[in-house]
Amino acid sequence: MNWSDFLSRRLAERRGTPLWRNRQAHQGADGRLLFTSNGQYLNFSSNDYLGLSRHPQIIAAWQRGADQYGVGSGSSGHVTGYTAAHHELEQQLAEWLGYSRALLFISGYAANQGVIAALMEKEDRIIADRLSHASLMEAAMHSSAQFRRFLHNDIDSLKQHLTKECVGKTLVVTEGIFSMDGDCAPLELLAQQTKSSNSWLMVDDAHGIGIHGEEGRGSCWEQNIKPEILIVTFGKAFGLSGAAVLCDGHTAEYMLQYARHLIYSTSMPPAQAVALSEAVRQIRAGEALRQSLQNNIHYFRHEAQHLPFSLMDSRTAIQPLVVGDNEHCIALSEQLRQKNLWVKGILPPTVPVGSARLRITLTASHTRQDIDALLEALHEPGY
Numbered sequence: 001m002n003w004s005d006f007l008s009r010r011l012a013e014r015r016g017t018p019l020w021r022n023r024q025a026h027q028g029a030d031g032r033l034l035f036t037s038n039g040q041y042l043n044f045s046s047n048d049y050l051g052l053s054r055h056p057q058i059i060a061a062w063q064r065g066a067d068q069y070g071v072g073s074g075s076s077g078h079v080t081g082y083t084a085a086h087h088e089l090e091q092q093l094a095e096w097l098g099y100s101r102a103l104l105f106i107s108g109y110a111a112n113q114g115v116i117a118a119l120m121e122k123e124d125r126i127i128a129d130r131l132s133h134a135s136l137m138e139a140a141m142h143s144s145a146q147f148r149r150f151l152h153n154d155i156d157s158l159k160q161h162l163t164k165e166c167v168g169k170t171l172v173v174t175e176g177i178f179s180m181d182g183d184c185a186p187l188e189l190l191a192q193q194t195k196s197s198n199s200w201l202m203v204d205d206a207h208g209i210g211i212h213g214e215e216g217r218g219s220c221w222e223q224n225i226k227p228e229i230l231i232v233t234f235g236k237a238f239g240l241s242g243a244a245v246l247c248d249g250h251t252a253e254y255m256l257q258y259a260r261h262l263i264y265s266t267s268m269p270p271a272q273a274v275a276l277s278e279a280v281r282q283i284r285a286g287e288a289l290r291q292s293l294q295n296n297i298h299y300f301r302h303e304a305q306h307l308p309f310s311l312m313d314s315r316t317a318i319q320p321l322v323v324g325d326n327e328h329c330i331a332l333s334e335q336l337r338q339k340n341l342w343v344k345g346i347l348p349p350t351v352p353v354g355s356a357r358l359r360i361t362l363t364a365s366h367t368r369q370d371i372d373a374l375l376e377a378l379h380e381p382g383y
């Protein structure tokens, strides 16, 4: 088969199905609004949970960083891409989150790939919650280690896997807050299991960091555990992008030697690190923003009880409404868009087959009136 036939065949398999993926270029967005050439929408699909993507002090910090360092880092951190700004941010993150070390990665995807690829060897095994993010699942699938999934948030299912013999090391993987369901992992119970089985726990807290726990320290802090590997990402509550791995000194030294995503990739721009340092300060002092978000979550859940959808068991900013059928989900998302409400439909394989959903995300920037507009549209007959 030639290349063109291959591409045509694979595209034909998808074209015209609800699984066809589209991107739409827009003219700007934040945690509340999204602007396109067709007008302004209320944005209920952003992960900018605290509205920090447009925070004036964070923007000013990025500009200061660009003035001092230029706009790019110039190389991998192992060559000349590691600046005082990166070093300071790593120290600040480690101190805030109670770890010896933090290592910066350019994205959460890269961090998850890099850590799992570096740590896991052939005789080892990875046991992951079956709803873990694609970046974790894919890293596990590509690893030479054995890969098993346990039932979502089900400790007995994890225990069953752990009782099986493994000659190598075991890494148990979960998200702190699940990105598509919005529910929280039972971290304390998971940590008990990993401790008693001499395994390690890796928690990806992309959706918990900045939001949960004292000073926004995240789901692990809130549930009073300290996993051996904590992943925090900066594309959500921080309003920027990038990620960090929190770990002990020994593990950090190992990563610096073996994590290929660190060694062979240009580090994040130093100006971004300066902006992220300011974002950490804003998050730590951001109790009022966290409170606004919590108020919006409570209000939405209270008022949404009478919607023709059942709410999921989520007390977080992610409030999905499961529609089930793919085409129906796409149609609902489109109907909401006609009313200037931006709510992305999420379809398999991102979520399990038969559970297509409107993934509503609430932020600190939404007003009561914004939420009322969404609820009113969702109440309309036909849904």
Ligand SMILES: Cc1ncc(COP(=O)(O)O)c(C=O)c1O
Residues within 6 Å of the ligand: 106, 107, 108, 109, 110, 112, 133, 135, 175, 179, 204, 206, 207, 233, 234, 235, 241, 242, 243
């Ligand atoms: C749980 C989780 N982990 C990792 C990622 C990837 O992070 P990044 O966007 O920084 O690559 C995401 C989403 O983007 C996520 O939801």
